[in-house]
Amino acid sequence: MVDATDLYQEIIMDHTKSPRNYEHLADADHEAQGDNPLCGDELTVYIKLDDGKVTDVTFEADGCAISTASASVMTEAVEGRDIDDVEELVETFKNLVTGEEDANAIDPAELGDLAALRNVQNFPTRVKCATLSWHTLQAALNGRDEPVTTE
């Protein structure tokens, strides 16, 4: 059986304690707020786009280790990618943490730090923590005004 300690691998703890791209982006051209009404976690994602490419992405959050690490890993993973590419990565990530079969077939090397969140699939109560930033990223890219929630 997978222990909760398997959730908190070194990579996760590193991102939790030193989140990358953790700042307010004053000149963002897209931003969205997400919250998890079950636990009160809040998160904002800021994006700058240029010619269909994510040139800068940052976040601010008040949340658990899993949601903070996931957001941090996400910003590193999507920076420099085309929007279409990002949308695809979001779906891949969601499949990964919900334990969809095709996502488990992906070579961990291709996922980089994202792979460290794979164990979330063994903790259904924590999937929303891991996906909050990704839902919020999608909302920011799609220009939705309403705050997204995990519900």
Add this chain to the structure above:
Amino acid sequence: MVPPPFLILTARLPRDPHLKYEADPSQDGPEVDDLLDAELVDAIRKDFPILDRKMREDQRLVYLDNAATSQRPTQVVEAMRRYQQESNANVHRGIHQLAEEATETYEQAHADVAAFVGAEGMECVAFTKNTTEAINLVAQGWGLTNLEPEDAILVTELEHHANLVPWQQVADRTGAELRHVALTDDGRLDRASFHDQLDEDVALLAVSQVSNVLGTVNPVEAMTEAAHDVDARVLVDAAQSVPHMPVDVGEIGCDWLTFSGHKMLGPTGIGVLAGRREALEETEPLLFGGEMIRRVTKDEAEWAEMPWCFEAGTPPMTEAVGLSQAIDYVERIGREAIHEHSRELAARCQRRLEEVGCEVYGPAPEHRSALVSFNVPGIHPHDLASIIDDDGVAIRAGHHCAMPLMDHLGVAATARASFYIYNTEEDIDVLVNGIERAEEVMSVEEDGR
């Protein structure tokens, strides 16, 4: 029926003086509290088969989420099974023997609840789905029909959303003003704030007797008296108090009192609205339909007498049987003894958590009921709950349906351990060990983050 094992243990063992909570001498007048006798708790635990369940990799279940829902003893489950299999019929509509039995049983449950909370009679006890529905019944059945723009509704900053959001809606729809009693730094209601805001405009005071987040025991009796002095009606949300302490509608003097069955060893699906006859008579039904009428024509209807006018549709019959049995179980142990036990555990837990560096929210033990909200520095409560779940420990983590209170505390979430009759000091040991393990897992100690 075989008597519950604990009934055999009528004689209490001498109490171990070492188990007493040593109160801080700087605090005013702490009461000397005692745990239930260990042998009695052992006997009680045997009535809860779920406590023998092995969690994850063979861990003992340490259930510390009682403020969310308690477990149910065999006696409650068995009473409900027997009712279902031996006496089930719809109430109030049949003339056959089963219907008669079912009706008698169902009505007796109202009488049992009335006696349990000191309501004038069974007509002053209506069954709802839960506490939330009971509060909504008053909010919509009394608030919407009685309040006007010049009125004010007084709530407090520590209310559960169930005793806040309905009043926000009433304020919104009637134009009444919504006011909030502020809190002191240690999480009690601020007396000055209460009296400042309680003026002649206040038509309703809605307050919980015990906070589901801080465990604060509010002086609802004195607050009710003050509110009645300005002719305000008073609703007391007793969801967290009724399971633990003696609660008496007459003594509190409140107009409405609400609670749920499932937090006091009873089943889910049944809540209670009890109250003073006069206030209930002013309350319109929330739900309309069958069972709640006396006479119906093509165009209009007359309501049945109380409490049936509040119980449209087929009511929670099986749940009422379970609630009656739960009351019986609670009364046999005694609510004074239960309260001492759960307060004592909360006090010890508070002390232990503070010893290991946790931040504990809420008042000193003498103002606190059966629960402790806390945070471990550097660990989000969700992460803590996940990690100690590996140890078989069930705690709650989150905002506990009290987001304004989280804002007051300046946190997004807390962890909460809540106790009941079957919890022991060993449960606190497992919790504290789990917290120390969580600190290792999250390597909090290494760099202090």
